[in-house]
Amino acid sequence: MAGEDRDRSELLRLATAGSVDDGKSTLIGRLLFDSKSIFTDQLEAIERTSAQRGTEFTDLALLTDGLRAEREQGITIDVAYRYFATPRRKFIIADTPGHVQYTRNMVTGASTADLAIILIDARKGVLEQTRRHAFLSSLLGIPHLTICVNKMDLVEWSQARFDEIREEFIDFAAKLNVTDLTFIPISALAGDNVVTRSANMGWYTGRPLLDHLEEVYIASDRNLIDARLPVQYVVRPQDREGSDHRAYAGTVAGGRFSVGDEVVVLPSGFTSTVTSLWAPGGRKVDEAFAGMAVTAELADEIDIVRGDMLARPNNRPHVGRDLDALVCWFAEDIDLEPGRRYILQGATSSTRAEVSELNYRLDVNTLHRDEDADRLSLNEIGRMWLHLREPMMFDPYVRNRETGSFILVDEATNRTVAAGMITGPHTHNANIVWQTTKVGRDQRADLGATLWMTGLSGSGKSSLAIELERRLVAQGRPAYILDGDNLRHGLNADLGFTAVDRTENIRRTAQVAALFADAGIVVIVSLISPFAADRAYAREVHQDQALEFHEIFVDTPLADCEHRDPKGLYAKARSGEIPDFTGISSPYERPLNAEIVVKPADGPAGDVAEAILRDLGL
Ligand SMILES: Nc1ncnc2c1ncn2[C@@H]1O[C@H](COP(=O)(O)OS(=O)(=O)O)[C@@H](OP(=O)(O)O)[C@H]1O
Numbered sequence: 370m371a372g373e374d375r376d377r378s379e380l381l382r383l384a385t386a387g388s389v390d391d392g393k394s395t396l397i398g399r400l401l402f403d404s405k406s407i408f409t410d411q412l413e414a415i416e417r418t419s420a421q422r423g424t425e426f427t428d429l430a431l432l433t434d435g436l437r438a439e440r441e442q443g444i445t446i447d448v449a450y451r452y453f454a455t456p457r458r459k460f461i462i463a464d465t466p467g468h469v470q471y472t473r474n475m476v477t478g479a480s481t482a483d484l485a486i487i488l489i490d491a492r493k494g495v496l497e498q499t500r501r502h503a504f505l506s507s508l509l510g511i512p513h514l515t516i517c518v519n520k521m522d523l524v525e526w527s528q529a530r531f532d533e534i535r536e537e538f539i540d541f542a543a544k545l546n547v548t549d550l551t552f553i554p555i556s557a558l559a560g561d562n563v564v565t566r567s568a569n570m571g572w573y574t575g576r577p578l579l580d581h582l583e584e585v586y587i588a589s590d591r592n593l594i595d596a597r598l599p600v601q602y603v604v605r606p607q608d609r610e611g612s613d614h615r616a617y618a619g620t621v622a623g624g625r626f627s628v629g630d631e632v633v634v635l636p637s638g639f640t641s642t643v644t645s646l647w648a649p650g651g652r653k654v655d656e657a658f659a660g661m662a663v664t665a666e667l668a669d670e671i672d673i674v675r676g677d678m679l680a681r682p683n684n685r686p687h688v689g690r691d692l693d694a695l696v697c698w699f700a701e702d703i704d705l706e707p708g709r710r711y712i713l714q715g716a717t718s719s720t721r722a723e724v725s726e727l728n729y730r731l732d733v734n735t736l737h738r739d740e741d742a743d744r745l746s747l748n749e750i751g752r753m754w755l756h757l758r759e760p761m762m763f764d765p766y767v768r769n770r771e772t773g774s775f776i777l778v779d780e781a782t783n784r785t786v787a788a789g790m791i792t793g794p795h796t797h798n799a800n801i802v803w804q805t806t807k808v809g810r811d812q813r814a815d816l817g818a819t820l821w822m823t824g825l826s827g828s829g830k831s832s833l834a835i836e837l838e839r840r841l842v843a844q845g846r847p848a849y850i851l852d853g854d855n856l857r858h859g860l861n862a863d864l865g866f867t868a869v870d871r872t873e874n875i876r877r878t879a880q881v882a883a884l885f886a887d888a889g890i891v892v893i894v895s896l897i898s899p900f901a902a903d904r905a906y907a908r909e910v911h912q913d914q915a916l917e918f919h920e921i922f923v924d925t926p927l928a929d930c931e932h933r934d935p936k937g938l939y940a941k942a943r944s945g946e947i948p949d950f951t952g953i954s955s956p957y958e959r960p961l962n963a964e965i966v967v968k969p970a971d972g973p974a975g976d977v978a979e980a981i982l983r984d985l986g987l
C-alpha cells in the first residue's frame with residue numbers, strides 16, 4: 370500500500386447519533402476512557418464529580434458534555450469533534466446532539482464520516498429518531514453503519530431482545546441505501562462490548578465496538594476512479610525555484626492522478642499530460658489520491674485559473690446550469706421558497722442560484738414525500754431543481770461527496786442557510802412536458818413488474834432469467850428478459866465497464882424496465898449491477914411510479930463463479946487482460962435488502978424459478 374493510502378485508512382471519521390439519554394456521551398467517554406485517551410487531570414476531575422454525586426460508575430458523560438459546552442462558545446453549529454487514537458488507528462468523532470431539531474447538525478457533522486454509530490436503548494427499541502438518523506446517514510452516503518444496542522444490562526443481557534431490535538431495524542433499513550450494517554449489544558455504562566468483550570453476553574460472537582472500529586475496512590470506500598482535481602491556485606514559475614513552468618495546486622477531490630496521465634482541463638476542454646506531481650513540502654510523488662494536497666505540472670502551457678478542474682478526458686464531471694438536488698434547510702427565521710435566490714458554493718466555484726421548483730418535502734421519519742409542500746423550514750429536507758447563473762462542474766453526490774455537495778448562502782446576511790447533495794443534472798427541459806395519454810395503467814392488464822437480478826458474472830443470473838421467462842410466458846403472462854450482455858450490443862453499445870459507465874448502463878436499463886413494467890410486462894433484468902447506489906436508483910425509479918419491483922440477489926461465491934468461468938473471462942481478468950473486472954479488479958457491493966437471495970445450494974435454476982414465482986405470487 371502506498372504511504373498516503375495507509376495514512377488515510379489509519380484515520381476513521383466517526384459520526385455518532387442517538388436519542389437524548391440513549392447514552393451517547395457515556396459511550397464516547399467510555400471509548401476515550403478505556404482506550405486510555407483521557408488526560409489524567411480531566412479524569413480525576415470527573416471521578417471527583419461522580420463521587421460527589423454518588424454515582425456508582427465514573428460518569429463519563431461529564432467528559433464529553435463538558436467539552437462540548439466549552440466548544441460551543443463561538444461556534445454556531447453544535448458539533449463537537451473529539452480525537453483519540455489506539456496503536457492501530459486514529460479516530461475523529463463528530464458528536465452530534467440527538468435532539469429532535471438537530472438534523473442540520475447531523476448533516477454538518479456527518480457529511481465526511483466513514484462510519485456512523487447509531488445508539489438504541491435496548492428497553493425502547495427502534496424509535497422515530499433512530500429511523501431519522503439511519504435515514505440521514507444513508508442520505509449522506511456514510512459507507513458503514515454500526516448499530517449499538519445499549520443498556521443491555523437493563524434487559525438482563527437478553528439475546529432475544531437484541532435480535533428483536535435487530536430485525537426491526539433491518540426491516541426499516543431495507544428501504545435505505547445502506548451497504549454495511551453491523552449490530553453490537555453493549556452497555557456503555559459498565560463498558561460491556563465497548564473496548565473489551567462482555568462476560569455477560571456470551572451469546573454474542575461478534576467483535577466489541579472498538580475492535581470493529583479498528584478493523585472496519587475503509588480503504589476501498591474511496592472513489593479511485595473519477596479523477597478530479599479542483600485547482601485552488603496557480604503557482605507561477607517565479608514562485609518556485611528551479612522551474613520555468615506554471616503548476617496547479619489543489620486537493621484531489623476524487624480518484625487518483627499519476628505522472629504520465631492524460632488529463633482534460635475543464636471547462637476549457639484542453640488536454641495535456643501530467644509531467645510531475647509534488648506533495649506538500651515539495652516532495653516529488655508519482656501518484657496523488659483523493660484527499661491529498663498536490664501540485665501538478667502539465668506538459669503544455671494552458672491557461673488555467675482558480676476554479677478550473679483537472680479530470681480525465683473520458684471521465685468528466687457534469688457541466689451545467691440546472692441541478693436536481695436534495696437540500697437540508699438550516700435557517701431558523703426564514704424558510705426556503707421556490708423562486709428565491711441564493712449564492713451556491715460548490716467544490717470549485719460559487720454562483721447565484723434560484724430554486725426553480727420544490728418537487729417534494731421528505732419526511733425523514735416516515736420517508737413520505739409531500740409533493741404539495743411549498744416551502745422548507747428549519748431542519749427540513751426537500752428535493753428541488755436549482756437553476757444557476759453560471760455553469761458549474763459537479764458529480765452526483767453518490768459518486769463523489771465533495772464535487773457532489775454544495776451550500777447555499779443568503780446573500781443579504783452572508784449566512785449559510787442550507788446544505789445540498791446533488792442527485793444529478795436536471796435535464797427536464799422546460800419546453801418538454803409530460804404527455805399524459807388516454808389509457809391509464811388500470812385500463813391495461815395491470816400485470817407489469819420488474820424482477821431485478823444482481824450478482825457476479827457467472828453467478829447464474831441468465832440461467833435463472835431464462836427459466837423465469839419461460840414459465841411466465843407458458844402461463845400466458847407477458848415477460849421479457851433485459852440481459853446486460855445483450856443490451857450492451859445495442860442500447861448500451863457505447864458503454865464500457867468503468868464505474869461511470871456501469872452507472873449509466875443501470876440508469877438506462879432501469880428506465881427501460883420501468884417502461885416495460887408500465888406497459889404490463891414482467892421484466893426480468895439480468896445485470897451484474899455491482900453498486901448499491903445504482904440498484905437503489907432502479908428501485909426508486911419503479912417506486913416513484915408505483916411499479917412492482919423485486920431485487921433478486923444471485924449469491925454465488927466468487928470462487929464458484931471463477932471455477933465455472935463459462936466465458937473464460939475470469940481467467941483473462943486474472944491475467945490482467947480484462948481491466949475493471951467485477952470481483953477481481955472492480956468491487957461488487959453485496960445487497961443488504963434484496964427481497965430474494967438465491968444460493969447455489971438452492972438447486973437447479975428451474976426449481977429456483979418455480980419457488981420465486983410462487984413466493985411473489987406471479
Ligand atoms: N470488466 C468486466 N466486468 C464485468 N463483466 C464484464 C466485464 N467485461 C465484460 N464483461 C461481460 O459483461 C457482462 C456484464 O455486463 P453488465 O451490463 O451486466 O454489467 S454491469 O451491470 O454494468 O456491471 C458480463 O456478463 P455476465 O457473465 O452474464 O454477468 C460479462 O460477460
Ligand SMILES: Nc1ncnc2c1ncn2[C@@H]1O[C@H](COP(=O)(O)OP(=O)(O)O)[C@@H](O)[C@H]1O
Pocket residue numbers: 824825826827828829830831832833895933935969972973974
Ligand atoms: N444453480 C446453478 N448451479 C450450478 N451451475 C449453475 C447454476 N446456474 C447457472 N449455472 C452455470 O453457471 C454458469 C454461469 O451462468 P449464467 O446464468 O450464464 O450466469 P450470469 O448470467 O450470472 O453470468 C453457466 O455455466 C451455468 O450453466
